[in-house]
Every structure is written in structure tokens, then in C-alpha cells.
Amino acid sequence: MRIVTDISMTAALGAFRTQAPRTRARGWVRLVVTALAGFIVPLLALLLWQVSASRDWLPQQILPPPDMVWQSFVDMVKSGELLGHIEISLQRVVEGFALGAVIGLTLGFSIGLSPILDDYLSPLITAFAQVPTLGWVPLLMILLGIDEGLKVAIIAIAAFIPMVINTRAAVRAVPQGLLEVARCFMYTRRQQLLRVVLPASVPTIFTGIRYGLTHAWKALVGVELLASAEGLGYLLVWGRQMFWLDMVLLAMAVIGVLGFAMDYGLARIERRLQRWRIGPLGDPS
Amino acid sequence: MAATLDIKGVEKTFSIDGRAVPALAGVDLKVEPGEFLTVLGASGCGKSTLLRLIAGLDTSYEGSISLDGQRIRGPSLDRGIVFQEPRLFPWLTAARNVALALENAPLAREAKRRAVDEHLALVGLSSFGNAYPHQLSGGMAQRVAIARGLVNRPEILLLDEPFGALDALTRAHLQDELQRIQQDEQITTVLVTHDVEEAVYLGDRVIVMAPRPGRVAHVFDIDLPRPRRRTDDRLVQQRARILETLEEISGESARPLATQPVGPLEARPALA
Numbered sequence: 204m205r206i207v208t209d210i211s212m213t214a215a216l217g218a219f220r221t222q223a224p225r226t227r228a229r230g231w232v233r234l235v236v237t238a239l240a241g242f243i244v245p246l247l248a249l250l251l252w253q254v255s256a257s258r259d260w261l262p263q264q265i266l267p268p269p270d271m272v273w274q275s276f277v278d279m280v281k282s283g284e285l286l287g288h289i290e291i292s293l294q295r296v297v298e299g300f301a302l303g304a305v306i307g308l309t310l311g312f313s314i315g316l317s318p319i320l321d322d323y324l325s326p327l328i329t330a331f332a333q334v335p336t337l338g339w340v341p342l343l344m345i346l347l348g349i350d351e352g353l354k355v356a357i358i359a360i361a362a363f364i365p366m367v368i369n370t371r372a373a374v375r376a377v378p379q380g381l382l383e384v385a386r387c388f389m390y391t392r393r394q395q396l397l398r399v400v401l402p403a404s405v406p407t408i409f410t411g412i413r414y415g416l417t418h419a420w421k422a423l424v425g426v427e428l429l430a431s432a433e434g435l436g437y438l439l440v441w442g443r444q445m446f447w448l449d450m451v452l453l454a455m456a457v458i459g460v461l462g463f464a465m466d467y468g469l470a471r472i473e474r475r476l477q478r479w480r481i482g483p484l485g486d487p488s
Numbered sequence: 489m490a491a492t493l494d495i496k497g498v499e500k501t502f503s504i505d506g507r508a509v510p511a512l513a514g515v516d517l518k519v520e521p522g523e524f525l526t527v528l529g530a531s532g533c534g535k536s537t538l539l540r541l542i543a544g545l546d547t548s549y550e551g552s553i554s555l556d557g558q559r560i561r562g563p564s565l566d567r568g569i570v571f572q573e574p575r576l577f578p579w580l581t582a583a584r585n586v587a588l589a590l591e592n593a594p595l596a597r598e599a600k601r602r603a604v605d606e607h608l609a610l611v612g613l614s615s616f617g618n619a620y621p622h623q624l625s626g627g628m629a630q631r632v633a634i635a636r637g638l639v640n641r642p643e644i645l646l647l648d649e650p651f652g653a654l655d656a657l658t659r660a661h662l663q664d665e666l667q668r669i670q671q672d673e674q675i676t677t678v679l680v681t682h683d684v685e686e687a688v689y690l691g692d693r694v695i696v697m698a699p700r701p702g703r704v705a706h707v708f709d710i711d712l713p714r715p716r717r718r719t720d721d722r723l724v725q726q727r728a729r730i731l732e733t734l735e736e737i738s739g740e741s742a743r744p745l746a747t748q749p750v751g752p753l754e755a756r757p758a759l760a
Contacts, residue, residue: 380575383545387563388640389592398588402579 267449272456275449289457292423292434295351299358300419307363307415308408311370316400321371328367336361336422340429349430354423361422362415369411373404406477413469420462435461490521490676491556491566491643493542498551500537500702510701511537512549517695517704519644522674524667526691528681528730530738534702535680539648542678543569555644565593568637572649574629576621582632583608583617589636607635610669627658634666638673645670647679651686660718663690671714684734688727689716696730698737706733 249269255261256268263271279285314321314328339360340353347353377400385395427436435458442450500512512534519525529535540546541553544563553560555567568589576585583604590600608614611631621629630650637645647666651659667690670677681687687694691710698705708730712722 378575380571380573381577384571384575384577384588386545387543387567387569388589389563389565391592394591398591399577402577 264446265448267452272449272452275447276453276456279450279453285453285457288433288435288438289461292427292436293461295354295427295434296358296416296419296423299355299423300362300416302355303359303362303415303419304366304412306359307366307411308370311367311408311411312374314367315371315374315404316396325371328364332364332368336418337425337429340426344430353430354426357426358419358422362419365414365418366408366411369414370404370408373407373411374400376407377403406473409469409473409476413466413473416465416469417462420458420465424458490674492521493517493519493644493676493678494552494554494557495538495542496552498538498541498549498553500534500541500546500549512541513701513703515551515702515704519676519678521676524670524677524679524690524692525695526679526681526687526693527695527697528684528687528734529697529702530682530699530734533697533699535697536648537702538697539569539646539678539680542644543567543646565589565640566643567646568640568642568644569646570630570633570637570648570650572652574621574626574633576629576632576636578621581618581620582613582624582628585621585632586636586639589639593640603639603641604635607639608632610638611635611665625658626654627662630654630662631665634662634669638669638675641673642675644676644678647677649681650679652681652683659686664715666690667714667716684727684730685718688723688730689718694726694730696733696737705737706730 252266253269255266256263260266276285310324310328314324336357339357343353343356347356381399381403382395385399390398423434424436424439427434428440431437431440435454438454439451442448442454495515495517498512498515499510502509502511515534515538517525527535527538537546541549542560544560544567547560547562560567576582577588580588586604586607587600590603593600595603605614605617608617611634613628613631613635616624616628616632621632624632630653634650637647650666651662654662663686666679669675670690679687679690688708688710694708694710695704696706696708697703708726710723710726712720716723
């Protein structure tokens with residue numbers, strides 16, 4: 204009996220040592236392939252766009268050629284105009300997202316931990332979540348005017364909803380069995396919270412944070428379309444009004460790329476936080 | 489470090505849909521210091537409920553349960569527990585999972601580290617301290633759980649069907665390890681199981697429980713020297729006698745069942 208187990212243990216140890224480099228190499232190749240695969244469709248679209256432009260399938264005023272959009276982009280970067288708009292937009296997102304996160308995480312934890320609070324607040328939050336973020340604009344315009352306050356409030360609402368819902372779900376999904384183990388070892392309420400509830404719920408909460416940021420970014424552009432004189436969303440409106448479609452297209456591209464970059468950054472952090480799920484050897488990143 | 493466990497007239501009633509369902513009725517037991525007691529019964533006989541009461545996870549019951557004369561009023565580091573599932577924290581390594589039991593132990597950091605190392609060695613997992621639960625086999629994970637149950641050097645070790653989810657070979661091996669550890673440490677042990685062979689092989693005494701309501705039906709002394717051999721004739725005979733008793737019990741409890749609305753799973757004698 205002992206021999207059998209010892210052999211299986213040695214085998215397991217062996218697997219430990221040999222597994223690491225192989226999966227690391229495979230993981231690296233996979234990463235490159237995935238990254239390249241993601242570029243194929245956009246490149247094809249770009250090619251189609253170029254072909255369309257050179258054959259005059261559409262008038263230039265409606266679909267400007269890629270090099271014209273690129274030129275506008277370079278001009279706007281050089282003049283510092285684009286950076287100014289990006290800065291304004293990012294600042295709004297950071298402020299609104301931070302506000303939404305503080306309220307969303309606090310409330311999510313509170314109703315996740317307290318069944319009584321949950322009974323009182325969950326139906327309201329569910330109903331709240333059904334109202335599209337931009338549906339708040341008319342009411343908030345009257346309350347807050349059309350300045351920064353409105354934009355930050357709309358973004359905060361957009362970020363708040365996925366965070367409160369995911370945090371509540373995460374806290375409630377903490378396995379009772381683990382909490383019982385904590386009770387057996389005399390954990391105080393505080394220790395249970397910090398050593399069991401928090402680590403067990405981090406992955407789901409982080410998913411909420413990721414959604415929150417994506418929603419915040421979308422809401423930003425929406426609210427800037429409606430009421431703004433600066434920012435990336437404003438560039439879209441302005442470009443349309445002036446019939447500068449090159450500006451519309453480049454603003455859309457910048458919005459997409461920045462949103463992608465933010466989500467990618469958070470996804471990396473998420474993977475790090477969940478390393479115990481993948482295992483420390485499976486993914487060294 | 490071993491303690492006397494004294495259970496007197498324990499009654500426990502659950503309330504299910506407003507109906508009072510008796511889970512334990514008049515349980516009296518005394519477990520001597522260093523004794524290995526196994527509690528055997530079909531599912532639904534209240535054996536796990538009894539263990540939870542001893543662990544202090546449930547404190548609403550009639551009667552008294554005391555350890556060395558001290559009435560149990562909640563969980564305590566004096567009582568180590570191992571559940572059927574390892575219940576390891578998946579975000580912590582094996583060593584940190586053992587260490588989490590020492591969170592509230594009155595020990596210096598260095599002493600805690602040493603205790604963790606010693607107990608990982610005790611269950612033969614010294615080289616797996618840095619492994620995460622998902623990297624361990626079921627048997628290894630349960631050994632980590634046993635190390636965690638023992639690391640506080642409790643006065644009594646409680647085990648709730650700890651090997652129920654393991655394959656036969658691993659189970660036999662872990663039974664041997666548990667027997668060795670219990671002998672070395674001379675710790676009072678209560679193990680709940682539905683496996684007759686396990687109960688007889690490990691126990692100094694086997695308590696057979698009957699269901700509805702849960703009560704002690706029979707007590708068997710297994711007066712055999714250790715280490716034991718599974719193929720020992722006397723063990724085999726004891727096992728046969730206990731099996732007969734269990735069949736009688738399930739026969740008795742099956743009769744009134746015909747008129748009672750009970751799920752088909754519960755009515756089945758859960759014996760392998």
C-alpha cells in the first residue's frame with residue numbers, strides 16, 4: 204500500500220518539475236497565435252476599405268479613404284487636440300468609475316452579507332438595473348445641469364450596476380463549508396470576512412469591476428454625444444455636424460482601442476488574482 | 489492532551505417546514521481519554537448531527553455534552569475536525585491551509601511555522617507544502633485536512649466520514665495512517681462512518697446508531713491489539729455480527745416507513 208502511494212507521489216512530483224517549462228512554452232505560442240488571429244478580421248476590413256476607396260465604391264464624403272483618416276489622426280495628434288479630448292474623456296471615466304465603484308462595492312458587500320438589507324434593497328437595485336443608463340439623462344439634467352456633474356453621475360451609475368450585482372452574488376456564493384471551517388478555528392467575524400469571504404469572492408467581484416469599466420466607457424461616449432463641448436464623444440458629434448467623416452471614424456477607432464486597452468489591462472490583473480485557479484505553474488504571467 | 493468526552497441525554501430536534509423532526513433522542517456516551525470511537529449507521533441516523541454538536545457548530549440541543557467536565561458551548565481549538573470533503577481554501581497552498589487553523593492559536597510565528605511543517609510531515613506531505621489544492625489528489629487533499637485538524641494539538645479529533653469520497657486503495661492507506669497517528673499521539677478520536685469495515689478496523693468501540701429518531705442501538709467492543717490486520721478472523725467475525733445488527737435495525741425502521749411519506753433514498757439501508 205505504502206509503495207503504491209509513494210510511487211504515485213514521486214510521479215506527481217516528477218510531473219511538477221517537467222510540466223512547468225512545457226506548458227510555459229505552449230502557453231507562449233498560444234498567446235502569439237491568439238493575438239495574431241485577432242488582427243486578421245480587422246486587417247481584412249481595412250483592406251476592403253482601401254479597395255473600396257481606390258475604386259470609388261462610395262463617395263469620399265461618406266467613406267473617406269484610410270490614408271485621409273490617418274492623416275487627420277496625425278494632424279490632430281500633432282496639434283495636441285486629440286490628446287486634449289482623450290484626457291477630458293479619461294478624467295470623466297476615472298471620476299465616475301471611482302464613484303460608482305465605491306458605492307457599488309460597499310453596497311454589494313453590505314447586501315451580500317446581510318439578508319435583511321438584501322430583502323430591503325435587492326428588488327430596488329434589480330429595477331434600477333433595468334433602466335438604461337442614458338434613461339437617467341433627462342432627470343439628472345434637471346437636477347445637475349449639463350456640466351461635469353451630469354457626466355460623472357451617468358458614468359457612476361453605469362459602473363455601479365454590474366459592480367453591485369456581481370459583488371452581492373460573489374459574497375453570497377462563498378461556500379458555507381469554508382465558513383464552517385473558519386468557525387471551527389474560532390475565526391472572529393472580522394477574520395471570516397478578511398480571510399474567507401474576501402479572497403473567495405475576489406474573482407467574481409473583479410469580473411464586476413471589468414464590466415463596470417466597460418459600461419462606464421460606453422456611458423461616457425453616450426453622454427458626451429448628448430451634452431458636451433469636449434471629449435471623444437463630442438468629436439463624433441462635431442465631425443458629423445461638419446460632415447468630416449474622417450474625424451468620426453478616427454474618434455470611433457480611438458474609443459475602441461482605448462476601451463480594448465483598458466479591458467485588456469484589467470483582464471491581465473484578473474488572471475493574476477486568480478492564479479490559484481490556473482495554478483502557479485500553469486501561467487507565469 | 490487526550491480528554492474525556494461525556495454525552496448525557498442529548499436530544500436534538502430539527503424544524504422542517506414548521507414540523508418538529510427529532511434527529512437525536514436520548515444519546516448517552518462516554519469516550520475515554522485516548523480511545524478511538526467509531527460511530528456507525530445508515531444515512532439519516534443522526535451520526536453527523538451528533539458530531540456537529542460535539543464540534544460546537546450547533547449549540548441548540550437538550551442534554552449535555554462536555555469535554556473534561558467543561559460543557560461545550562461552541563467551537564474550540566481543543567477540538568479538531570475533519571469533514572468528508574477536504575474543505576481546503578483553494579487560494580492557499582497546502583502549508584497555508586494547515587496554518588489557517590493556527591490563526592487564533594496562542595503561538596509565536598516561528599512556533600506556528602514549525603507546527604505546520606511537523607504536521608505536513610506527519611501526513612507524509614512535506615514536499616507538497618507549496619502545492620495548491622487543485623494540484624493535489626483527493627487523498628492528498630484529505631491528508632492536508634487531517635493535518636489541519638491536528639495542528640492545534642487538540643484534545644479530541646472528530647472525523648465526519650473523512651474517507652467516504654476516496655477510492656478503496658487510498659481509503660485503506662489513509663485508514664492505516666490515521667490509525668498510526670492516533671496511536672502515536674494517543675488522542676481521543678471520534679470517527680463517524682457508514683462503512684462497517686472501517687468502523688471495526690479503526691475503533692476500540694463501535695457505536696451502532698438507529699434512525700428516526702437517531703439513537704444508540706448497540707455498542708460493540710473491538711478488543712483487538714494494534715496494529716490490526718484487515719484479514720484477522722476476529723475482525724471478520726465482528727464485522728459479520730455488526731452487519732447483522734445493522735440489517736435488523738434497517739428492517740425495524742423499514743416497517744413503519746411504509747406508512748410514512750419518506751423519500752426512497754432515505755429508506756434504503758445505505759450499506760456497501
